Structure formats: structure tokens, C-alpha cells
Amino acid sequence: MNARHAEAAARFIQNKAQEEWHNETLFLVREKRDRQAASLPEWEQLRQLASQIKMHTITHLDNYLEQFADRAEANGAIVHWAKDAHEHNEIIYALLRERQVEKLVKSKSMLTEECRLNPYLISKGIEVVESDLGERILQLMNKPPSHIVMPAIHLKRQEVGKLFEEKLQTEKGNSDPAYLAHAARLHLRNEFLTAGAALTGANFGVAATGDVVVCTNEGNADMGASFPKLHIVSMGIEKVTPDYKTLSVFIRLLARSATGQPATAYTSHYRKPRKGCEMHIVLVDNGRSDIIGHADHIQTLKCIRCAACMNTCPVYRRSGGYSYTCFIPGPIGVNLGMLKSPGEYSGNVSACSLCYSCNNVCPAKIDLADQIYKWRQQLDSLGKADRTKKLLSGGLRYLFARPALYNTALRLAPIINKTPRFLIYNNLNAWGKGRELPVFAKESFAHMWKKGKIKQHP
């Protein structure tokens, strides 16, 4: 499937009230981010440092990964290496099966989305419970996240209220956020107590100490890691960072960039299994090491998944996460999709007006817009270029490369100003959807110049 973002976006915008609300809500997050960033005089230096640390780490990944794995094992954790999504899923299923675990409680992890872990485990008969509130809501609706930090941001509380009435037997018509959150907490508490294993993602892995660091606002990762006997960490290999000093740079950037908080409510370090329990870390490649060799796109590996690029993206805010076909939407998602499978995800490449705002907010200084520009240059050779754009680009070049022809065409152009409306504003004319055509000047600049009308000016 290679659905076009433009079409899905148009459908999202049809519900104008929802679009406006989505746009405004996320821009508020962007503004909170701005205020937090402005409160640190060293903000731009931190971004620069973050970028350099990530580049250094990615280009010395073998060293740091080995160090991380050695330390983690010395601490008592068990480290597994998964070359792709399938291996990741198999490793986790084997861990669960060997221990006869029937229920797995999860905290937020985009990597498990990437690997499609949930459907895999469910197909094997394991019950999977998401414990992040937003993720749980979506799981009850059987929907994927539409945002990587605020997965259910597209839903209004009334929709959540309705869902909980049905699934958690809450009061009819009560969509008070505090009430709903409390209901979810009671429901989840029971899941934590009865789950045989917990899975968390990892925001960072510290090579010097073997710590797995998870940042959450709900404390659900800690609940998971504290009850069941088995704790599984699912971690992308690019998440490793050399030491605490480098970690501190990211910690200062992450929550400020993500939600405009100075820090997440919980920054948890998991170093070793609890007494009598097990901790397993699954390190996943799934295409990441290939990206290292990709000079134009290596920078995507610097991503700390803060979603600032989504919150600022004027296209994302007005089209919603589901208008993108990649499991990660927004500017970083456009790029990650193309790295994964251009054939499948090229329909997202149009979702960018090249405003470059994402480049400026990204805490790791990823050149997101430049990369989208580069992907566009490749679409034609992939046979995925938009036909209208291709025709226009070729036609315009033909005209522009022939100044005499161009000037003649321009002299005739004012005729368009007088063309009957129905000839101009039809379905073939995408410009005419919502816009009037510009009016050609009576005389072009070139013509005026040639006639000496400009220099004549007193």
C-alpha cells in the first residue's frame, strides 16, 4: 500500500472543528516547549552538544554497545541481540513461554510498535496490556498511536468517556479527566498485580553503567518493573549513550522539547533485576546499522523521539497522525518511512512545505527538512513522483530555458485573467481548490525594461 498523505489529510481537514482543535492543542505544546527552551540560556549549546554526542556514539556504536552489554550483564541483566523485528518478537515470546507467562503488561515503547510486537504475541495467545494511559485507551479502541509522545492526542475526552463507559463501566456521561484517569488507574492496578511479566522501552542505555533509563509521566514503567518477576527491556541500538555526563544533556533536552516540562515526572534508572527476579534487555537493530552507512540520512539515528518536530510541523498539526502511513508520523516519520521502504511509504513525502521549522526545534539538530528535500529528488527514479508535478516541472523548465518563448508566453498570459471561470476552476486545477489564480500584470518587468519604461522614471 502506498496511500497518499494528501488524500488522507484532506479527509482529516473535512472535520474542520477537529482539525482546528488538533492544530491548536499541539501548537500550545510547541509554545510550552519554546518557554522552557528560552528559560535555559545554554539551550542552543545543549542542542549542539546533543547532536555531537549522538554522532559520536552512532559512529562508535560497536564499542559503546559492547560496553553497555558487558556492564548490564555484570549487573545481573541478560542481554539479547535481535537483528530484526522478527527476532525481537521471537526472543520476547520465548522468554514468556519458557516462564509460562500469560499476561504481559507494557509501558510505552515505539520500538514495539515498529516491530508489531503486540499482534505477534496476541496471535500466540499472550494477553498484552498497555499501561500508558493514552496507549491503553487506543488499545481498547484497537487503534495505533497518532503521536509518539501523546499517542491519543487526537481524541477528545468525551470520546474517551464513551469508551470507558463501555469497556470499564464508568458512569454514563462523565468525561471529567480526573475521574477517567482514576478509573483507568484502578483498572490498570489490577493488571499490574496479575501480569506475569512487564515490558518497558528505553529512552537511553548508559554504556558506562549498564543502566536502562526510562522517562515517563505516569510512573507506569516503574509499576510494571516492580511487580512481575520478569522485566523485559526493548531497546533500539541507537539508544546507547556513553555515560552519565552525556545522558544529562539529553535529559535536559528531552522533556522540555517533548511536552514543555522541565523534566518528566519520573526518570527511572533500571540497573539490575530485583531479588529473585529477572531482567532481560533485547537490543534491536532492525535496519539501524544500515542507516549508519547512509551519508544523507545517518542523522535520523540521532533522534530521541521527543516529537517536537511533530508539534511544530504545520502539516502534521493540520492533518493528524493517521494521515501518514508510517507508524511514526511527522517529519521524522516521513524520513524513517523512506529509509524502511520507499515503495511503501513514499506517499508521505509530499507532507512538507519545506518551512524548516522542524530543523530548528529538533533537540538533536537533525536536518529533517533537508532530508525530505533529498528524498523528493529520488522519487522520480523510484517511479513514485507525482505526475502533475513532473509534467509541470518539465514543462516549466522547457519554457524557462527559452527566454524568448517565455517572454512571448508572458505577453499572452494576461488573457488568462479574462478566461471564463469554469475553464480555470475545475477539478484538474488543484490551485483553484480554495484559491483564486493570481492576476497577470498588464506588462511584465522584462517588457517594461526593454521598452525603457523603468529607467525613464523621474
Next chain:
Amino acid sequence: MAYSKFGLFVPCYVNALYPEAGVATWRLLEYLGAGAEYPAGQTCCGQPMANAGFEREAEPLLRQFDRLFALYDFIITPSASCAAFVKEHLDGMNGRLYEICEYLHDVAKVETLPGKFPHKVSIHNSCHGVRKLHLSSASEQMEPRYSKLKKLLSMVEGIEVAEPACVDECCGFGGMFSIEEPAVSVCMGQDKLKNHLATGAEYITGADSSCLMHLQGIARREKMPARFIHISQILAAGL
């Protein structure tokens, strides 16, 4: 300083749709004593094709540009995004090719302008003007706030200068983005217009006529009371 030769670059759509911006730019240079020539045969720099993913269609146009302006010490243009594109794609343009406001502010360092414009205007901070040419500070970036456009406009007598909410958010033009993603593009433009009009300004002005063209198209379709003028025309008022 030795005598410098000034070439005026009037991008394709300015030439055809907004020649008055070219004229105003020429007059501003004339006012500064920099009589500019307009090399005949210029058309388009190739930006629309390249941003759409057809750099190879842009290449002959960039070469054409390079040839036409080879003998000029300064190349001045009333379009921020074209200036940014050519600078990024042709060698030897830094310190030579300037958007007109950039030139007035950074190189000519004008302190006064002779004209009057007794109106309230809302500045359209275009993406490439802000984030590539740095005509003003970008709202995302934590740096001291500045705006070269504001500074220049405030030299004009009688003017009142405002800026919209979401001060440098994209208007949704984006070249061929506007026809490949028409729904989002128009939606962005409507929001931008609303923010501009909420300032109570009589005119919307900026360094990129392309953004203004897109906004004007929406304003006319929706019969919104918006007027548009390229910044060079305000700065050249009275010249």
C-alpha cells in the same frame, strides 16, 4: 570602493505577476546610487522544480542564471526564497547575491528612508526569509530577537508595523506543495490570513511575493478584506 556593477534578478513570477516589486527594488538601488542593470534573458532560478523533486530540471536554469549574472559584483532580488535557493545551489553567491532587504540592512546599512506610508501593516515572515536568510530571528531558535524587515519598515514615515500570532508559521505555499497537498496548503493559508487580519492591519507585506500570492488567492476566494504589497514597494514609497 571601486565601482561595483549591480544586476537585478527579477524571479519568474515577480516578472509576470508583480513587476511593481521589481520596479521598487530597482528604485531603491537607484536611490542608493547603485544603478542596477537588468540582464535580459532571465527567467526562473529553478527552485519550484527542485523543491518538487526535480533538481535536474533546475540545473540548466541555474547555469543560465550563472551565465547571465557572471559579470555582476552584486545581484539583488525582491524574493527571499529565490535568493536562498540560488545561494544554496550555485557557488560564488555568498557576499554577492542578496535579497533586497538583506542588502539594505546588512550591506548598504541604510538608517533612513525618504518615504511615507501612513498605514498599518502586518509583516509576513516567510519561512525561507526567516530560516534560511535570517531576515528575522526564528521563533524556534533561542537567540536574541531581531527583525531586519521591521527595522527597515520603521524608517518609513507614518507606518504602523504589526506581526501576526504564530509569528513565523508557514503560510502553506511551499511551491508545488500548494498543488500536491491542496487541502493542507489552503488550510494553512486560511489560518495565516486570520492571524494577519487579527492584527487590524490594512496591508500584509513581506519579502516573498510567492507567499503573498497564495494568501491573496485565498483572500479573494473567501472575499476577505486583505490587501497585499511587497515590502520593497513600501520601502520605495516616495522614490
